[in-house]
Amino acid sequence: MFVVGGSASQQLSKELAKSLKGTLAKVEIKRFPDDECYVRIDDDLDGEDVFLVQTTWPDKNIIELFLLQDAIKEFDVSSLTTVVPYFGYARQDKQFRSGEPISARALAKLIQLNTDEFMTVDVHTPSVIDWFEDVSAKNVPGYPAVGRFLKGKGIQLVLSPDEGRADNAKRVADVVGCDADFLVKERLDGETVHIAPKSLEVKGKKVAIVDDIISTGGTIAKAAESLKEQGASRILAVCTHGLFAGEALKKLRAVCDEICSTDTIENPTTCISVASEIARVAKD
Numbered sequence: 001m002f003v004v005g006g007s008a009s010q011q012l013s014k015e016l017a018k019s020l021k022g023t024l025a026k027v028e029i030k031r032f033p034d035d036e037c038y039v040r041i042d043d044d045l046d047g048e049d050v051f052l053v054q055t056t057w058p059d060k061n062i063i064e065l066f067l068l069q070d071a072i073k074e075f076d077v078s079s080l081t082t083v084v085p086y087f088g089y090a091r092q093d094k095q096f097r098s099g100e101p102i103s104a105r106a107l108a109k110l111i112q113l114n115t116d117e118f119m120t121v122d123v124h125t126p127s128v129i130d131w132f133e134d135v136s137a138k139n140v141p142g143y144p145a146v147g148r149f150l151k152g153k154g155i156q157l158v159l160s161p162d163e164g165r166a167d168n169a170k171r172v173a174d175v176v177g178c179d180a181d182f183l184v185k186e187r188l189d190g191e192t193v194h195i196a197p198k199s200l201e202v203k204g205k206k207v208a209i210v211d212d213i214i215s216t217g218g219t220i221a222k223a224a225e226s227l228k229e230q231g232a233s234r235i236l237a238v239c240t241h242g243l244f245a246g247e248a249l250k251k252l253r254a255v256c257d258e259i260c261s262t263d264t265i266e267n268p269t270t271c272i273s274v275a276s277e278i279a280r281v282a283k284d
Contacts, residue, residue, distance in 0.1 A: 006054025147175025203231030217248030
């Protein structure tokens, strides 16, 4: 068994190879002066089960994924499982205005052309998996890994940024062994918004705000500020996919005691690996 790691998922590829007890393939990836991508696999993959790991964000990583798929298929592999830890474009799963593409569907159709199986982690809209009509497709939950991390931090309360993600916060809290709740917004006047848990007190507690994606960080930063005002002793912002667009990290660091994301997107806040979760689902 071999794991082929794309340039966007080097750390996760190494961990997945360990979890699967496989071999991390030697891969050359570079850019030509005109920024076109070159890939080459320097291992013999004939007869092997292969896992290709590459996040499809930002856009240039999509092309690299397709080239790596094609390079792998040049070998006589036993099987190819394409693992896209963060599935870029999954947030547009329907047409909002006439003339728009359904981006998740478009990407799914292309990815499945050259693979036997597909896996992703905490896809924003689970129904996106249904666009993979020609291959087996699985959405791997990241909450067990997040829960194990938070359990070691002495967290007493896990919060979702809104009611829509409350179930995921409950799953994380069950692993931690603590309470879960979700945040609600109350507009006090034209400029003031109060954000608080629906039913539980935070005074004196270590609190984790957990979400699948942190992009601009505005909602979580505002929530953390409100929770501090309500007496929370320590606040952690934790997500599966840390996009951290623009000044997001700066905003979050001003109000959060710790920020952590998984290795679906490798960045300075990465401190949780989902490799064991991917390996577990792959073996099922």
